[in-house]
Amino acid sequence: MEQANKDRSLVSKVMDGLVTGIVEDKYGAVLPPQDVLSKDFDVSRTVMREALSMLLARHMLDVRPKIGTRIRPMRDWRMIDEEVVNWRFRAKPDQTFLRDVIEFRMLIEPRASAQAAARATPAEVASIRDAYNAFRALRPGDAGYVEADELLHTRILVASGNQFFQQMAAIIRGALSAAREVVDQKEGVWQTTVDTHARVVDAIERHDAKEAEAASRALIDFTADEICRMFEAERPMSG
Known part of the structure; x- marks a missing residue:
């Protein structure tokens, strides 16, 4: 139970860091590969994969063959989600x-x-x-x-x-x-x-x-x- 809570906390922290990078235009149009992001955030691939899947579910990312994980335009983000709303309003x-x-x-x-x-x-x-x-x-x-x-x-x-x-x-x-x-x-x-x-x-x-x-x-x-x-x-x- 304690480990599960720790993992959820890590996922939330990684999500927040990814969103900060996105709204500050750190990554451009496409995110780096998962293994690179995992090293950058010093987390396991499992944690990174879950964080990315959460952003995918919120229509913030899109996985394309031969392209990678593309950052979707902010107008596509699922604004009914309170976390997405808060993230969207961070951007200039x-x-x-x-x-x-x-x-x-x-x-x-x-x-x-x-x-x-x-x-x-x-x-x-x-x-x-x-x-x-x-x-x-x-x-x-x-x-x-x-x-x-x-x-x-x-x-x-x-x-x-x-x-x-x-x-x-x-x-x-x-x-x-x-x-x-x-x-x-x-x-x-x-x-x-x-x-x-x-x-x-x-x-x-x-x-x-x-x-x-x-x-x-x-x-x-x-x-x-x-x-x-x-x-x-x-x-x-x-x-």
Whole structure:
């Protein structure tokens, strides 16, 4: 049992190292042979083979005869997998990716906010308010700020009562991390962000689905404007 846990830990460590090399473009288009990778990571071929198979299952790699193990484009990665989501957001964002992230948030979060306003139980509404209070008490860079931001959005998704929206929480958290790198650096943006979050939370408390949806869309629109201005990315159409 102890050896099995040790092997799983090694596999996870190797996977993480491989992904870091991939997103940092260390390997180019094709990974080195397994025996070379095993030596580089100082692990057995069995451990390396299992780590590679895990990345294959996540559509991150592709084995081709006479070519080897090819790294698939990031757009092919299985984003529904939380680990894949976290890995994908490590890579330097490109314009298309940023556009897709914003479009995804526009599709999911406003509707989830509306449904939370309509469906949330008193306990769920209270948990959303608690998460907001914790978020607004912190500033970017403070310990716990990132966790508070993510918890607020996650609780709204949970309160929507939609199991598919709830499964999207990992992607939303990743999208928040991409936005945070840009938005939190701007002077005066923090207060606007806090105020716009307050609109969403207030609407959910009043069970005003229409206002909750509009407030959530306004929050994402504001973030989208800042991101697209910074990266000169294509501005997605608002829903």
